[in-house]
Amino acid sequence: MENRKKVAFYTLGCKLNFSETSTIARNLQDEGFDRVDFEEVADMYVINTCSVTENADKQFKQVVRKAMKLNDKAFVAAVGCYAQLKPEELANVDGVDLVLGATEKFKLADYINDLSKNDFGEVHSCEIAEADFYVGSYSIGDRTRAFLKVQDGCDYKCTYCTIPLARGISRSDELENVLKNAYEISKQNIKEIVLTGVNIGDYGKGEFGNKKHEHTFLELVQALDEVEGIERLRISSIEPNLLKNETIEFVSKSRTFVPHFHIPLQSGSNGILKLMKRRYLREVYTERVNKIREVMPHACIGVDVIVGFPGETDEHFLETYHFLNEMDISYLHVFTYSERDNTEAVAMEGVVPANVRAKRSKMLRGLSVKKRRAFYESQLGTNRTVLFESENKEGYIHGFTENYVKVKTPWNPELVNTLHEINLTKIDEDGSVRMDFITELV
Structure with a gap:
């Protein structure tokens, strides 16, 4: 040894x-x-x-x-x-x-x-064309949640993105293997699984460039919902054109899937979306958000957005800003466009100066703070379930509710990796929410 x-x-x-x-x-x-x-x-x-x-x-x-x-x-x-x-x-x-x-x-x-x-x-x-086989993966480290890979690679040709060059074609794990991995995770006393991949809504494409979908993303979600021992399942980032109404409706009634969606938008301008070669227009995005709100009014909806893409004028940016401001979303992940070798966007005209990119990014980050605050305020007085994490931060333990509200309470090591029903009481200075315990669940 x-x-x-x-x-x-x-x-x-x-x-x-x-x-x-x-x-x-x-x-x-x-x-x-x-x-x-x-x-x-x-x-x-x-x-x-x-x-x-x-x-x-x-x-x-x-x-x-x-x-x-x-x-x-x-x-x-x-x-x-x-x-x-x-x-x-x-x-x-x-x-x-x-x-x-x-x-x-x-x-x-x-x-x-x-x-x-x-x-x-x-x-x-x-050569990236040789990356045509699938290797299943999952993370176990943080005791409260695990990341379960279900898909790899991407067949989309977004003009700013290098991921297809780095990871190859879209391909998926077999459903039986995903379920086996989920079951293995459940035996480790992990309460939450986050589904991950490059383009998880494209789940079902087989190996070696086989474009036939053996199973759909909805079938994957339905099968995982049956795995015993998992308290929570969370869908990570999913493309708006691949997030179908049937999936949204299933999540709203699911035993384990939580009401939290992270949906990349990238731009609120149809002109810029076309330059990016995204596979939807903003009207599709609006439909998805409206559908989620219809069946899960309390759901958390996160958005990816890129500022400073080549050709993005002030008018385009304001289109994005106003679109997001009026949309009933919960927070933003803001990315400042940066040039990538071997992408179409590198050669595009209308390069946005770095200082303008930075200014636009700052405006959207400010909007994100406002959106998150409004979402948290809408949740005050409601009862939710929190899963506590393992870190002692300045005398407090933090956790997330099923709909991704960050909560805090004085540090108690016995709370680590436990689920509790709580009432959300007030927003603290640091932006997290204070809570009162109702009952311990698990």
């Missing part, structure tokens, strides 16, 4: 990356490694990279430096989306020994010999 090597992981980016990091970690543990926190001295550091964040390159270098400071003789491996898109760039960063692309990342153990440092970063990456 003394010869077991220590490995630490750092994940940049999305929930999908977290689910895959967790799976890679379990694979290495099966190969004789012990997982430790990234803050600890380890024999190997694995960094799961992201291509979406604007400062992907800068963030990566900072994480490598941190690892080298902890142990300058440690073996450093880079995997994930940025490793697929810019493998040579990552391999040239001081301290990096191994770079694995989209198809190789789950075979990390096969590429490790004796963990000796390399003079140069060794690259193993494929």
